[in-house]
Amino acid sequence: MTDGTTGRYAGVRAAVIGTGLIGGSVLLRLAEAGLDVVGWDPDPATRERAQHRGVVAPATIEQAVAGRDVVFLCGPLPTLAGTLALVAELTAPGCVLTDVGSTKVEVAEAADRLGLTDRFVPGHPMAGAESAGLTAASPTLLAGAAWVLCPAPGAATDAFRWLTGLLVELFDARVVPMSASAHDSAAALASHVPHLLAGALAGATQRAPLRDAVLTLAAGSFSDGTRVAGTPAERTANMLLGNRDRVLHELDEVRGFLDGLAAALRADDAPALVARYAEARAARSALSGRRFVGQTREFAVDGDHDAEVTWLRGLGDVGGHLTGCQVDSGTVSYTAWLPVAD
Amino acid sequence: MTDGTTGRYAGVRAAVIGTGLIGGSVLLRLAEAGLDVVGWDPDPATRERAQHRGVVAPATIEQAVAGRDVVFLCGPLPTLAGTLALVAELTAPGCVLTDVGSTKVEVAEAADRLGLTDRFVPGHPMAGAESAGLTAASPTLLAGAAWVLCPAPGAATDAFRWLTGLLVELFDARVVPMSASAHDSAAALASHVPHLLAGALAGATQRAPLRDAVLTLAAGSFSDGTRVAGTPAERTANMLLGNRDRVLHELDEVRGFLDGLAAALRADDAPALVARYAEARAARSALSGRRFVGQTREFAVDGDHDAEVTWLRGLGDVGGHLTGCQVDSGTVSYTAWLPVAD
Structure with missing residues (x-):
């Protein structure tokens, strides 16, 4: 993890919508890493609390997401589909969207209905606490967490690759690629x-x-x-x-x-x-007590997306995870870890 | 808790039979507190390990319990009744016996059949770990633990009083008095x-x-x-x-x-x-989040044992515990703590 403005993701403009325990922890970590990040929460007191912790927290969701490169949707599960539709309308097609909800099929299906699978990557960091709210949030809550991302075949792989690299670099995440239903x-x-x-x-x-x-x-x-x-x-x-x-x-x-x-x-x-x-x-x-062995796997950036997604989902199904995703001169290179059989 | 030889219980000669995780932790704490304590375990390698940790660990159970004032029975549950009968035979009638098993009715019934309710006080310290054996034992494992003791009416109250004072002084125990069946x-x-x-x-x-x-x-x-x-x-x-x-x-x-x-x-x-x-x-x-209120309760040492035991069991049934038991000039004085209703 980097503590100053990051190299590869320097200049990224991020927003976090819903700044409770998980969203607040995402927000605080991105701010700590020096990203241009803003937080928004429907609760005015929570927005004020965010400002007291030194984070930019504008009054409206429109102000929060305008011109952003990535938006983390961190509100309650029943609100996600509605927030996704709204944020998609308010942002450019190149803006990557993800969520942190604890179930994935419902929101993935909503994204499909909305025609957003090219830029929405369903996500779920496996961390939390029985506490709640921004007051319990911390920039280290998600450090090193297993973080599920659900790649969709086709163009969506670009968003998946980019977000994987960001989560590894900024959260030291072990990214677990899975289908929404396997998750x-x-x-x-x-x-x-x-x-x-x-x-x-x-x-x-x-x-x-x-x-x-x-x-x-x-x-x-x-x-x-x-x-x-x-x-x-x-x-x-x-x-x-x-x-x-x-x-x-x-x-x-x-x-x-x-x-x-x-x-x-x-x-x-x-x-x-x-x-x-x-x-x-x-x-x-x-x-x-599980041990893991590492491997590097490469795909052509514009090659067979379906084969890439099949490999990624298979990795998650057997308990594997990613700790790197580099895109260089036409090649995407994953650093993958597979559990060794007992 | 005291780290040198203790005041009231100075000179007490103790034995611990079965020196796994719990028995070993009892043994190490009593040794640390400066008591004259020996440990015995049927496994020769465990006895050797106890000696390496500076504890006296004779070769036979007979040597271990000879002349002791108190014996802690800490072997596996299915062995307890047999060990109780054997140790009772090997020790004087004034020697207090207790166990640390996780169920109490079976061993209490065995003590009743053996005519040992006057000096056997069934016990259960509520602490442990998923690890096992003397290597995992520690003099602090039981520090401050809730420690159930089962007083029986009549003469057995003497043994209960004495043992309660010892556990509070040496383990900082919260002694929970209960009937074996309520436990x-x-x-x-x-x-x-x-x-x-x-x-x-x-x-x-x-x-x-x-x-x-x-x-x-x-x-x-x-x-x-x-x-x-x-x-x-x-x-x-x-x-x-x-x-x-x-x-x-x-x-x-x-x-x-x-x-x-x-x-x-x-x-x-x-x-x-x-x-x-x-x-x-x-x-x-x-x-x-429970809060407790303290009270002192006195009984005549040679008074109505049944009333004393009824009060003690009632205290445990409502979630209370003891942190003191003093016997002075004909009066036994308990320091009791009762949970305040939510």
Whole structure:
């Protein structure tokens, strides 16, 4: 990451629309890196707070996005399609648009309907906190995060390449290229179902006759397992509703495994319990212990976009990510990292 | 906590039987505080490791417990009843015995059958880690922990009082007095069910076609929600099996809340989802934000033991704890803390 005005992206004019926890963190990082960046939020108090933190925050969305090269859409999920249509109208065709929403199919379909797939790249940085708002935002919140971008075949690859380079340079991002539907399936298990389990554990505790004793005994397992139940309820509800069918599908899979654990417990079957926990532990070990091997992959800038996108999506599907994207004299060169099999 | 030889408990001779993560941490803290303490473990390599850390670790359990004033039983749950019977035989009637197992009814019933309720005080410090063994143990692991002790009516109150004072002085413990059955019900929600949910989430992920992409996208919610799935599988299985019926009952309650969340999601019912998450969030807020008020409660040392135990258990049931127990000239004086209602 660079702390002064950046080389390749020096002079880029950016805007962030919706400056809550994630948008505010994008805004603060871009400002810290010396980019010409402005933030806008529908809430006047939030705009004032942004100004107090030294960021330009004009009064209208029109002023915020005028003449910008890239706009990050960071408002609540249900507002994204409307904001996308508005911002597209207010900006030039060369302005790259992206979002940071936690589900991708809905907004990708909206972009398709609006004819914006050539310059809108659906995005999702995998970071956050149960806190909310610009006051909780930080220029380092997204540093080094896995950041999903969804490349679309055809001309959209240009926007994807440019944005990948920017996120790597300014956020030290590990860019994970995926189709919107693969993202939503993986995110259902990686984030959305965990929110359901946390809500169920905290909710059942709230109703328990021994609630106060449970809270006193709460060990790390309880504290960790309920943490995201502290997320603002509307944000969680929007996230789940925005990915409803995939979340319900993955929840069924998790319930299936839970049924197996409960059946082994009910049957006093220690070997079956141990075997299932050994299986679960393998995923946990892989989470902390995976190794990656690097490779460089080149494509012609004006070559077979479909082949490039197929390779990119395949990389994300197997858990890989990008840490570089250079475009030089007709060649685009990706630095890719693939997990080594356990 | 005291770092030299302690005042009130100076000269106490202690033994720790089973020196894994928890037992090892008890052992290292007692040694650090200057007590005359020895550790014993059935594994010769573990005994050698204890000696390398400067602790006396004799070759036999007989040598370890001979002449001791207090013995902490810290072996695996299925071994506790047998070890309790053996150590009781090897020690004088005045030697206080306790354990650190994660379920309490089974071992309390074993003590009752063995006629040891006058000197065995079932215990459970609410701390741990997904790591295991003496190498992961630390003199500070249990510092400030909520530490359940189960007082039995009658003569056993003496042992409870003495041990409470020792844990407060040497571990800065918040001693939570509960009946064994109330402990096991509360611990089912506070620790055991969270282990089931973590196992289910990690296990379903291990089986998912997009496993590697899920791990790449894994946000804090997934990492936190699966952490205890990294616990050694046999330890988790023993814990669940040792509290089977209560765990299955509390799991049903959690599933009930989960069913409600899933039904609201399936019905696209945002207000119902938000309402349920607001309920869940209340438990989470109480976890981090509870305030406590202190009180002192006195009993005659040789007075109505049943009334004392009833008060103690009631304190634990409502989420309270003890930070002091002094016995002076015929009076026992407890320093108690009660949570203030939300």
